[in-house]
Amino acid sequence: MRRAGLWLALAAACRCGAAAACADLRVHDAWVADAPPGAPVRVGYAVLENGGGAPLAIDRIDGTDFDSVEPHRMSIVDGIMQMRPLPRLQVPAHGRLALQAGGDHLMLTGPHRALKPGDDTALVFRCGAQAVTVRFAVRGAAP
Numbered sequence: 001m002r003r004a005g006l007w008l009a010l011a012a013a014c015r016c017g018a019a020a021a022c023a024d025l026r027v028h029d030a031w032v033a034d035a036p037p038g039a040p041v042r043v044g045y046a047v048l049e050n051g052g053g054a055p056l057a058i059d060r061i062d063g064t065d066f067d068s069v070e071p072h073r074m075s076i077v078d079g080i081m082q083m084r085p086l087p088r089l090q091v092p093a094h095g096r097l098a099l100q101a102g103g104d105h106l107m108l109t110g111p112h113r114a115l116k117p118g119d120d121t122a123l124v125f126r127c128g129a130q131a132v133t134v135r136f137a138v139r140g141a142a143p
């Protein structure tokens with residue numbers, strides 16, 4: 001019966017059933033590409049890692065420095081580059097999702113202040129009722 005007792009303890013601790021908590025989210029290499037002053041849109045990149053055993057869904061991202069923050073997917077359709085909004089970002093259990101040039105990325109629209117290399121901007125990732133604040137550094141595009 002020791003095994004059954006351990007299982008019950010784990011189930012209580014993880015509150016299984018709901019979407020994975022933001023607590024399992026780790027964000028690395030979070031940065032916003034530099035853009036000319038007055039640019040209406042910025043692009044954000046990061047590597048998202050899910051340390052938990054359940055898939056993780058980020059349903060909303062926002063930041064006080066922008067009107068809106070929207071996940072986008074870039075793809076080539078009939079030789080033409082297209083971008084479309086994604087309703088959410090999903091990170092597989094014990095997996096990762098790279099937000100990178102040419103793929104999924106964050107579209108930051110309507111900046112509220114000038115951002116230059118060396119500055120950073122805080123974005124809030126929301127997973128259900130939980131939230132994690134991530135600092136994105138502004139820097140020049142990778143060579």
Ligand SMILES: [Cu+2]
Pocket residue numbers: 072073083105106107
């Ligand atoms: Cu986009």
